Amino acid sequence: MESGEEGVHEPILIEGRHGIDYRLERVLSDAQLPYFKRLQLASWLELKLLFPLAAPAVLVYLINNFMSLSTRLFCGHLGNLQLAAASLGNSGVQLLAYGLMLGMGSAVETLCGQAYGAQRYEMLGIYLQRATIVLLLTGLPLMMIYIFCKPILILLGETEELASAAAVFVWGLIPQIFAYAVNFPIQKFLQAQRIVAPSSYISAATLGVHLLLSWVAVYKLGLGLGLIGASLVLSLSWWIIVGAQFGYILISGECKHTWTGFNVMAFSGLWEFFKLSTGSAVMLCLETWYFQILVLIAGLLDNPQLALDSLAVCMSVMGLLFMVSVGFNAAASVRVSNELGAGNPKSAAFSVVMVNLVSFIIAVIEAVVVLALRHVISYAFTSGETVANAVSQLCPYLAFTLILNGVAVGCGWQAFVAYVNVGCYYVVGIPLGCILGFKFDLGVKGIWSGMIGGTAMQTIILLWVTFRTDWNKEATLTSRLEFQVEKAKTRLDKWEDKKEPLLRS
Template identity: 60%
Template sequence: MDAANETTGRTDLRRPLVDQKPPSDVGLESVLTERSLPYWRRMYLGACIEMKLLFSLALPAIFVYVVNNGMSITARIFAGHIGGKELAAASIGNSCFSLAYGLMLGMGSAVETLCGQAYGAHRYDMLGIYLQRATIVLTLVGLPLTLLYTFSYPILVLLGEPKSVSHMASLYIAGLIPQIFAYAVNFTSQKFLQAQSVVRPSAYISAAALLLQILLTWITVYVMGLGLMGVAYVRTISWCVIVGAQTLYITNSQRFRHTWTGLSWRSFQGLWSFFKLSAGSAIMICLEIWYSQILVLLAGLLTNPDLSLNSLSICMSISAFTFMVSVGFNAAASVRTSNELGAENPKSALFSTWMTTFVSLLFSVVEALAVMVSRDYVSYIFTADAEVAKAVSDLCPFLAVTIILNGIQPVLSGVAVGCGWQTFVAYVNIGCYYVVGIPVGCILGFTFDFQAKGIWTGMIGGTLMQTLILLYVTYQTDWDKEVEKAKKRLDMWDDKK
């Protein structure tokens, strides 16, 4: 690679991919191991290289996740302006549908580990096989989910939600069912692209889909009068547009001629083993996503459930929006870590981990300060109800603490995905979230009558405990051993071997 490319950390797409090194190989490891340079000089040069690589991945990924989450927030905004019950129904519907979102996103992270490490190790032909296997497995998993959401009304009533809201939420969920299979294709495709540091095309596609959704939702709600169901139908259509455009890009672009070689019967081999690997990833991600969504469901059991649901759903929408920034750094951390481990660069993997964590934390602090400054006004984006606005303002300090913790925790989870620690993190999540966080929240919220503040305090406690454990484990990691584990993992999953 020429000197200009070594300086910028970019690959030359005009030359065959097999003759190039991936971006993770360029410069960083040699700088960090150059003993002739003073320590702080190595750190400075390493930071310059890493920041270029990090932001080239993180910024487009942040945009993709912000836009995708914006599709959900847009749906809630339109629902909120239709009526209070519609907002509550959309909030519960989105919370319940997060089961599918979390499951598909989690199972897709297995592709993230394998594709990232395979790309770093220059085993390009396996990326397309991993993509196809994951899509098949996730599509099969979507079938029982379809049955579950078909009977969402009795399930919501059984959980104690108000019948009128449960009925509206169940209809809303029914309109979202095709999204399950859109998720199956979208998340695996995103991980396939991210592993190769290709993120911008997904950003352009997602932006176009969001604009389309806003336009079509306005037409269906205010012109056609379809109400809440119009919001659900358009949201599903928008996701199908993303999947179609992304699939066409992967299958027709010369950029992936070495990593996508077409459909192959090899993708049907070892599906059960791939399912087990994906299941560990799914449990890790689902436990994290469900944790915050359970907060919304518990709010329906509090005194004055409509006010609690509306205020918490608005706060959770803001939290989810800021969380997308951290998820962008999560994706960057996962790609950088897996690429470096696959390329046998342990010092680069370590350096990238802490650099990404630090940058993400800075962003989250700025976001938390912005929330506190606008605490009395931010709720009017979603609703004109002054009582809801006051409740949201009271919850903003809890929201600010959550945002800061979310600046660290997702990045460490991304490192875990890059290293293949999903099963271990799943156990950590169970203990911190469901043994500590939710029980403490219920005791404070119901027994001590702190209401929504008590539930949220428990959630913060669980997240803080999980973050501290992941920080300690990451600090104690032997990165040379992680390189060896990555080599063994790739050998095990390489069909030719």
């Protein structure tokens, strides 16, 4: 601890690593400062804490999303059928594995974070291996869905031509399932130790390799190998990320206490880990599958290829731009929990306001850009003029959705937001979209309008709850950590044979 300018002890180390800065609470509580001066100082302090947290997360999310998006771009230039097939395979099938693997991998973040805080560093490596084994086993039934996706898609009402092309694309994504199974535990393992920059550097370098290999696979290996070549390259790129991150763990020296080699303890407690990880996976899957359902519904319209093409272009743009908001959402969760844990209710409330404001400003800028480019945006995916006209008509819906999402992501309560999302999406969004799309014959516009209805309800609920929150009460509740600490210790003791912590040298 060092003394601040006014004699107040400020935790400099904590400020640098956890984002807690008691100057923000002090500024917000200083009634002697003029209101606008207080607001200016507080905003500057909050932005200094927020952006270093958000920037690495935004970068990784953007790069990983753009790898998948670029694959659809290459496929789109092979033809409208190939774009629809890649979009259906990606959004209709691949998101199944992504949501399940990411959700189950999130359990590693909790366990590794608890072990790291308890200085039981060797357990992080064991949790990493245990999670990888469970996720690899989970990938086997998912692989069967990929293999038999053609009859499944036909059973769901897709045309045989579209289902056949989508199946070719999906078969090339089978290796990606197992890359997910290894990648997500590694990411959470590193994040628990606050090692975030290497993942962004690795993802950036892999993106360059991915673009080059995709160009070769799609355009140099012939039209017949275009779809399967593009998806195989995407799978390969994810395995490059996995190999590079694991290589970093082995040779960097930063993980020498947390990775002590392969251990037979990883094969114990597999069922307990599966049960623990299933809970976090179910809710995330319900959110992820919402977009899959919309794509599958669009495939049932009268002109499914055009509907899927236009919806794919807009959803791809939305998915990429939404990664910015997702990064700020992660930063919001950290900032609010940090401030509440430190007993700073004013800072927690101000953090929520600032994150919402920044997310909203960014979303408005994105919406303006989308509207300005609405007549040409589809040509990045396909050269078809018919698709371009359909996309330009959908862009106002896309812009409005971006603004709504920009407001909603800033609240930072992940568990509560997940329940709100599922309720609004499945109770309002999907039924309303089906009614407007089929009953009122609005097509893909009706389906998207249903999504807007669900998102609007979500935004209203989150803003109302945020406005009504008693932040002093939240800080008081958060300060009662004894039960959670004991619970974490019990879990660690249950799954660990050696109880003595491995201290850093």
